Amino acid sequence: MPRFVQITLWITLVLLLSACTRSVSSSALPTATQDTLSALFSTIATETALANSAKNPDAVLTPDDSAPAASPTAPFGATATLELSPTPEATATNTPAPISEQSVPSSYTLRQGEWPYCLARRFNIDPAAILSANGLSESQAANLSVGTTLTIPVAQVGTYGPGRQLRAHPATYVASSTDTFYSIACAFGDVWPQNIAEANGLTLDSALQPGMNLHIP
Numbered sequence: 001m002p003r004f005v006q007i008t009l010w011i012t013l014v015l016l017l018s019a020c021t022r023s024v025s026s027s028a029l030p031t032a033t034q035d036t037l038s039a040l041f042s043t044i045a046t047e048t049a050l051a052n053s054a055k056n057p058d059a060v061l062t063p064d065d066s067a068p069a070a071s072p073t074a075p076f077g078a079t080a081t082l083e084l085s086p087t088p089e090a091t092a093t094n095t096p097a098p099i100s101e102q103s104v105p106s107s108y109t110l111r112q113g114e115w116p117y118c119l120a121r122r123f124n125i126d127p128a129a130i131l132s133a134n135g136l137s138e139s140q141a142a143n144l145s146v147g148t149t150l151t152i153p154v155a156q157v158g159t160y161g162p163g164r165q166l167r168a169h170p171a172t173y174v175a176s177s178t179d180t181f182y183s184i185a186c187a188f189g190d191v192w193p194q195n196i197a198e199a200n201g202l203t204l205d206s207a208l209q210p211g212m213n214l215h216i217p
Contacts, residue, residue: 102192104157109149111193113183116141116150121166121189123152126159164190167216175212188216 104123116136120127131141133153144150166189173184181193181204197204199217208214 100194100198102194104152104154106152106154107149108152110144110146111182112146112180113178114146114186115144118186118189119150119152120160121164122185122192124158124160124164124190125153125156126161129153129156129159166190169216171216173214173216175208175210175214177210179208181206181208184214184216191216 104125108119116130116134117127119125120130130136130150130153131138133151136144167187169188169191171188173187175184181196184196185191185193193204195217196214197206199215
């Protein structure tokens with residue numbers, strides 16, 4: 001602290017003490033005077049500590065020597081903003097209904113619109129293997145009636161080769177007055193009738209109306 005400031009403070013202190021001595025007896029000093037003296041002593045102590053810290057930058061002020069830290073405030077007119085992490089928006093997805101796995105049966109009864117070559121594509125079996133398992137010629141296979149039961153050589157699954165799919169899918173198919181799930185499945189080749197019904201929320205026994213749009217999975 002500058003020398004002249006110290007001298008000024010001490011002179012002020014002496015004058016105050018002198019005034020108090022003349023105006024009061026040996027009783028305690030008035031409360032106002034005590035508060036003034038306390039404030040003066042506090043100011044002197046603080047100024048001295050700050051002056052010493054200026055001379056010695058490495059010195060650390062104790063809590064009694066340092067002024068209370070000012071609370072950080074926002075600039076005038078500024079508005080505090082709470083930043084939140086963006087919440088991912090839920091994305092709606094149109095997930096098709098799950099299609100159940102189908103097992104190739106060891107025997108199968110023909111429905112309306114089916115024939116051995118249709119079953120060969122659906123079951124992924126070489127057509128010749130189905131004809132051989134049932135002792136059929138190509139001409140006989142083309143003239144089988146509805147209700148005929150065929151033996152299916154399940155050991156030959158996976159032998160059909162390329163060309164199982166007759167039409168590209170997934171697709172939309174418009175039913176005719178003669179269509180069944182079985183005939184539509186044969187029209188696409190490698191699709192199961194049960195899967196077409198499931199994809200449209202129907203059962204195999206559901207009647208198809210002409211002009212009905214069907215999803216082919």
